[in-house]
Structures are given as structure tokens and as C-alpha cells.
Amino acid sequence: MSKRDLLDLSALSYEDLEGLIKRAASYKKGNADRPLAGKSVGLLFEKSSTRTRVSFEVAVWRLGGLPIFLSSEDIQIKRGETITDSARVLSRYIDALVIRTYEQKKLELWAKYASIPIINGLTDLHHPCQVLSDLLSIQEERGKLQGLKLVYIGDGNNMANSLLEGCAKVGMNVTIAAPPSRLPDAGIVRQAKLDAVKWGSEVVIEHDPEKAAEGADILYTDVWVSMGEDQDRDALLKVLRSYQINDALLAKARPDCLVMHCLPAHREEEITDAVMEGPNAIIFEQAANRLPMQQAILELCLKP
Numbered sequence: 193m194s195k196r197d198l199l200d201l202s203a204l205s206y207e208d209l210e211g212l213i214k215r216a217a218s219y220k221k222g223n224a225d226r227p228l229a230g231k232s233v234g235l236l237f238e239k240s241s242t243r244t245r246v247s248f249e250v251a252v253w254r255l256g257g258l259p260i261f262l263s264s265e266d267i268q269i270k271r272g273e274t275i276t277d278s279a280r281v282l283s284r285y286i287d288a289l290v291i292r293t294y295e296q297k298k299l300e301l302w303a304k305y306a307s308i309p310i311i312n313g314l315t316d317l318h319h320p321c322q323v324l325s326d327l328l329s330i331q332e333e334r335g336k337l338q339g340l341k342l343v344y345i346g347d348g349n350n351m352a353n354s355l356l357e358g359c360a361k362v363g364m365n366v367t368i369a370a371p372p373s374r375l376p377d378a379g380i381v382r383q384a385k386l387d388a389v390k391w392g393s394e395v396v397i398e399h400d401p402e403k404a405a406e407g408a409d410i411l412y413t414d415v416w417v418s419m420g421e422d423q424d425r426d427a428l429l430k431v432l433r434s435y436q437i438n439d440a441l442l443a444k445a446r447p448d449c450l451v452m453h454c455l456p457a458h459r460e461e462e463i464t465d466a467v468m469e470g471p472n473a474i475i476f477e478q479a480a481n482r483l484p485m486q487q488a489i490l491e492l493c494l495k496p
Contacts, residue, residue, distance in 0.1 A: 196493045197303045197310045199296075200318040201357035202383065206391075209327065209362055212488045216328050219254075220484040226256030227491050231287040233257055237313070238264040238293045239419050243455060243482050244313045244321065248290050251486035260286065279305035288494055294420060309493040316420070317377065319350045322454050323358040325485035329478045330410060333450055338363035338391065343408040343445070345369045345401050346435045346462050347428070348376035351414040351454055356384040356395065363391035369404035370397075371431050401435050408445035412452040413437050413462045429461070438464045442472060450474050 198204075204212075219225075233252045237245060245261070252259035264270060269278055275298065282289060283306045291299055292313035303310040312320050331337055342359055344352050348370040356376060359366040366384070368376055375381075375397060385395045398404040405411060416432045417425045437451065451463075451473040459465045468475060 195307065195309050198320055198489060198493055199299055199303055199310065199312050201320045201323065201354055201361065204361070206361055208492070209324070209358070212324055212485065212492060213328050213331055215488040215491065216325070216481070216484040217332070219487040220481070225491075226254075228252060228255035228257030228287075228494060231257045231494065232260055232285070233490065234260045234262050234282060234286045234289045235313070236262040236264065236267075236289060236291045236293075239314065241292055241313070243479055244290075244292060247482035247486045248313065248490075251483055251490055254483075255487055255490060257287075257490075275301050276305045280307075283307040288490065311489060311493060315350065316418070317350055317353060318357075319354045319454070320358070321482070321486065321489060322351065323354040324489065325481040326355070326412075326452060326454070326478060327358055327362060328481045328485055329452070329474060330450065332477075332481075333474060334409070339365070339393070340409040341365040341367070341407060342410040342412060343367045343369060343404050344412045344414075345404065345437055345441070346413045346432060347416050347418070348374045349414060349418050351412075352376040353380045355412065356380050357387075360384040360387035360391070360393065360395055363388075363393045365394045365396075367396040367398055367404045367408075369399065369401040369435065371435070372399060373431060374428075401441060402444055405441050405444035408449050410450045410452060411437055411442065411445055414454050415456065415458055416462050417458075432462070436462060436464065437467055439466060442467055442470075448472075452478055455479055 249259040279302050288309040290311045290313045294316050296315045296317040299315050344355055352368050353376050388395045417428050453475045
């Protein structure tokens with residue numbers, strides 16, 4: 193059988209997404225299935241992490257498997273061993289590998305040479321596991337996904353890219369409000385618009401955050417300065433300072449609008465403390481859903 197990787201959301205069908213949401217909900221309710229009994233999963237991280245690392249480690253353990261954390265500082269890649277060699281060696285020890293790295297091409301190289309499933313724990317281009325758990329959170333709160341309007345405010349980064357992919361595939365209307373210099377990937381936008389047509393929804397790229405927020409069912413944001421961009425911090429803050437989720441922006445949305453953030457948050461930058469702690473925010477339940485969704489993802493990628 194061919195292995196099943198999760199490098200982004202493009203290869204997942206609507207049925208896959210629906211199945212993952214249902215399965216994650218089952219695990220959240222206490223499903224004690226242990227499909228990873230006797231298996232081991234590596235977690236290779238080149239970027240720091242709280243939610244992705246801990247949720248995957250606990251998910252592997254809950255499913256009966258052994259999680260093995262692999263810091264890029266501690267394995268031989270640091271001393272010049274190639275990805276191609278490392279992928280073939282690790283494939284003989286473990287049953288799957290979660291990778292958190294910078295370049296998407298590096299992740300794809302791992303997937304090309306590994307004979308085990310490769311799961312994207314975050315790259316500069318995509319964050320699929322986060323968006324899958326976000327869809328679970330919205331489904332829980334609203335009882336549906338299709339027809340809702342999600343508005344992402346801020347930097348057109350990996351979160352914007354994956355939200356475009358995921359929301360369009362389940363029939364959600366998605367608007368990205370970002371400065372002209374910080375737009376999401378053009379190819380991902382094009383494909384998301386094609387997927388949206390199939391489901392009767394809409395993909396919009398907007399530069400005015402107030403216009404974008406009108407009638408929103410969900411307002412979503414992320415940090416303005418992603419890991420690896422700290423040298424550009426001052427310039428990014430200047431460009432993005434009008435893209436903050438605050439009380440004034442929230443007032444443009446529907447009264448019951450959900451406020452979401454993938455965390456970590458820089459309070460009073462991309463989101464105010466008042467909104468983050470307000471009644472519309474589901475941010476910490478959103479974070480909690482990373483765990484059952486990681487269980488569902490691992491089961492999908494490792495099932496016989």
C-alpha cells in the first residue's frame with residue numbers, strides 16, 4: 193500500500209475532512225481506541241512549539257504508541273547528514289514522523305524519501321493540523337460549517353494559506369484581510385476559489401479589515417511576526433498595525449461572532465486583551481481541540 197502523508201490540506205477530500213472532524217469528536221468524548229499499540233512516532237522539530245508538540249506526544253501515547261521527540265539540535269542532520277539518508281534510516285525505526293520546519297520543500301523532501309507517513313506539524317507555507325482542529329471547534333460551536341463566513345485578519349501567512357484550503361473545501365465563505373504586501377500564496381488562493389465554486393461558497397481577498405469583518409461569523413487572527421521573521425519585526429508591526437482585532441472591529445461582525453487565534457498571542461498587537469478574554473472568544477477551547485484532532489490525524493495516516 194502507498195503511505196498517506198499530510199503535507200497540506202490539498203490532498204484531503206470533503207469526506208476526509210468530515211471523517212476527521214467526526215473521529216476527533218469521538219476521541220474528545222473519551223473514545224479509548226488504541227490503534228497505535230506497538231507503534232512509535234517521531235517528532236522532529238526545528239522550531240519551538242507548545243501546542244503542536246505536547247498535543248502530538250499525548251495523542252500518540254493515548255493511542256497506545258510511543259512518541260519520540262527528535263530535536264534538530266540532537267540528531268546527525270546538524271552535523272551534515274542529508275535528509276535523504278535520514279529519512280531512509282528513520283523509516284526503519286519508527287512508524288510515522290511529525291515534522292515542524294521552515295521550508296515546505298524540505299518537508300516534501302522528507303516525504304519523498306521516507307517510506308513512512310510524514311505529517312506537517314507546521315512549515316512557513318502551511319499549518320494543516322491547526323486548521324483541522326479549528327474546523328472541529330467551529331463545528332462544535334455552530335453545529336455546521338457550510339455557509340458560515342470566516343474572516344482572517346492580519347498577515348497572509350501559513351495560517352491564512354491553510355484556512356483558505358480547509359474552509360473552501362467544506363463550503364465556508366472565507367475572506368483574507370491583509371495588506372497588499374503580505375497576501376497569502378497566489379496559487380493557494382486560485383485553488384481555493386475553484387474549491388469554493390464547487391461548494392457554492394466564496395473566497396475574497398480584501399485589504400480593508402473593517403469592510404472584511406462586516407457580517408462575519410468568525411474572526412480569526414495570528415501573530416504578526418512569524419518565527420524566523422524577527423529581524424523584520426518593526427517593519428511588520430508598522431504595516432499590520434491597522435489589522436488588529438479589537439472591540440471596534442468585532443462590532444462590525446455578527447453579535448454572536450466567534451473570535452479565534454491559533455496562539456501564541458501577542459496581546460495588544462494582533463488582538464486586544466479585552467477581546468481575547470471576552471465572551472466571543474473560543475481561543476482556549478480551540479487550543480484544547482488540538483489533542484483529539486491529532487489523534488484522528490495519526491489514526492488516518494497510520495491505519496492499515
